[in-house]
Amino acid sequence: MENKLYPIKFTPILKDKIWGGQKLKTILNKNSDLPNIGESWEISDVEGDTSIVSNGGLTGKSLKDLLETFKSDLVGEKNYKQFGNKFPLLIKFIDAREDLSIQLHPNDELAAKRHNSFGKTEMWYTMQADEGANLIVGFNQKMTRETYLEHLENKTLTDILNFDKVKAGDTYFIEVGRVHAIGAGVMVAEIQQTSDITYRVYDWDRVDDQGNERELHNDLAIDAFDFDMPDNFRVTYAKEENKSNQMVSCPYFNTSYLEVTGTLNKANNYDSFMIYMCVDGEAEIKTATVTEVLRKGETVLLPAAVKDFEITAKYAKLLEVYV
Known part of the structure; x- marks a missing residue:
């Protein structure tokens, strides 16, 4: 099958977001008239947002079509055995003009039970960050369910969150159950499981054009937290040239x-x-x-x-x- 298969590009799926900006257009040359592009979904098999091939002989075919036609030749035998005609990763570029909501994601077990979905383990590679920009990852102190709920109730959640100043190249691994948010002025490459399940716990009291606040998911989120996680989310890596x-x-x-x-x-x-x-x-x-x-x-x-x-x-x- 190799002769039919080749390096495949897909048409980016661009997402207008309340917190999105212009960097995906101005820095990454994404073509769009959307006012606030928050995300470019580069490779997606999320229901309703399936990527479409944009180059070569398979142009116009969907990622779903490719999986059904090429099976393990596309994804590998062990992946096809495990995931069948589902692509296991969602690949994105993200531009935050404003802070994203404070959020976390459920694990595989909870996501399957509640949403018939994978969980959402993810990582960020910082491509660009404005002076003084932050990523929010984890808490700035040992945390318990009771202390967290107290701060949530008193609207003092930001007092207990960990704010990390970031620069290009900084990389973070975000496991399920860990609270996090991309801060204003940061553009990242994101690699994650195929899942669009996000539990928002706080959205900076933001309202949309109609004056509505975005939905929060605190009842669902409280069971998804892992309050005992160590602060091991910063990724250190070598940068040796011409080597993985x-x-x-x-x-x-x-x-x-x-x-x-x-x-x-x-x-x-x-x-x-x-x-x-x-x-x-x-x-x-x-x-x-x-x-x-x-x-x-x-x-x-x-x-x-x-x-x-x-x-x-x-x-x-x-x-x-x-x-």
Whole structure:
């Protein structure tokens, strides 16, 4: 099947958000008339938001079509066995002009029971951050259910949250059950399980154009918290050039940082698809039959059947993802 499969790009699915901005247009060249683009869903198999191929002979086909046609040749045998015709990851770029809501995500068990969905373990790679911008991750003190509920009730939740100043390159691993929010002025690449389940616990008393506050999910959220998590969410990683430097390895995805200056011969030995997100610069990905250019703000899916390929760049920073 390899001769039919090649490095696949999809049409970004752009999401207008109350907190979104313009950086996805101005920095990542996303084409849209939306006033506040908060998210660009680069690869999605979320119900109602399935990605559509934008390059090569499969143009116009949906990710769902590809899974049904190519099966393990697309995703790898172990992934196809586990997930069938569901793609396991959701890949995004996010631009927060304003703070996102304070939120958390349920684990697989709770998400399956309540929403017939996967849980939502995720990671962020900071692509750009305005001076003084923050990410909110976890609490700034040991936390109990009782203390948390007291602060929620008294509208003093922000007193107990951990605010981290961030800069480009800073990376965070957000496990299910951990409270978090992307702060104003931050643009990230996000890699997560295929899930759109978010429990909002506080939204800065924000209202929409009609004067309505957004729905909160505190009744659902309280059972999803893990108050005993250690502060191990900051990711440290090497930045050796022309080498895959591991950032995150978890049951749901593996992500490496890859800075390319020259030509790299790559082999896919993972029994998985591979995804490359270009977070800076520009690269060429070349297989036996096709060369695909990957520019900053673009994402490409290499099917599992594509075993050998080359990445060439004068300078590019890529996130390399597989399951």
